[in-house]
Amino acid sequence: MVPVSSRSSKKDVNRGSWTAEEDQKLAQVIEIHGPRRWKSIATKAGLKRCGKSCRLRWMNYLRPNIKRGNISDQEEDLILRLHKLLGNRWSLIAGRLPGRTDNEIKNYWNSHLSKKMKQNRAVSKTVQGSTEQKNIKANDVNALTIEREDAFKLEENFNFGFNGGQFFNCSSSEQGPLNLEWMNKFLEMDESWFTLHDI
């Protein structure tokens, strides 16, 4: 990353990569005061950073239980399915992947999965063209494309059916492998929803 000094344009504000020393100071202050009031955290820690930057660093790197390393096949599958359901609502998607951050998932999507999607669509188009456009609706669903509006409708739909708020707001700390399994079961329901609504 960029040396901290090279991106410092505004007076008295550090930009760019965080140093180990800054991380340590930030973690210490958050341990005492908790992860809120980011502006005052930055001041208390004696960091020349804006509150926003401190929050981001904490959320994406310093927070406990952050899972680093490769995204597993199971996680990738879940991301694909949740994206189909919710669109680019990365924070919601991240909320269902224990230890993963919205930034990480967004990056993973942009660098890996968006390419896969394009490939899938290309293949799907070829198949469709050669089969007299039979079963177009089913192919569209399989190509993992869904209009955002439909995703919202779908969200509303299950919010009505059960406690959707609770579903989406679970903290990642209470997640585990079993939860992923349960999530996959839930996602099977959205397939049924498409069928039911003839999408």
Next chain:
DNA sequence: AATTTGCCCAACCGCAGACTC
């Protein structure tokens, strides 16, 4: 060995909604 290219990912930016006074 040097240079170029493409990918990855940490960090920044702008905006909208929530919160506080």
Next chain:
DNA sequence: GGAGTCTGCGGTTGGGCAAAT
């Protein structure tokens, strides 16, 4: 109720690095 501030989100940027040339 309104203004100002804070927080959270999604989009974008750009440096580092490995692979390709």
